Structures are given as structure tokens and as C-alpha cells.
Amino acid sequence: MNLSLSKGIEAFLQLFYPIFKKWLAYDVYAYLAVGALNTALNILLFAVL
DSSP: OHHHHHHHHHHHHHHHHHHHTTTOOHHHHHHHHHHHHHHHHHHHHHHHO
């Protein structure tokens, strides 16, 4: 299960990476994108619950 989740996240990140490719290396982009998604999910869950 972890492998399929990891592949899904990787595919999602690859989808939007060309937009940021000019400014960020992939590992920095991935770190920031996952952090931003985590923060957005946290705020959403806080508002709902």
C-alpha cells in the first residue's frame, strides 16, 4: 500500500513540476509542495472538525 501511495504522490508532483522547473530543483519543489498540501489539509480539517 505504501508503494502505491508513494507513486500517486510522485505522479501528482510531476504533474505540476514543469511550471516551477525554472526556479526550483525537483527536491526543493517536492518538499515545498508536500508541506503546502499538508498545511492546507490541516486548515481544512480544523475548519470542518
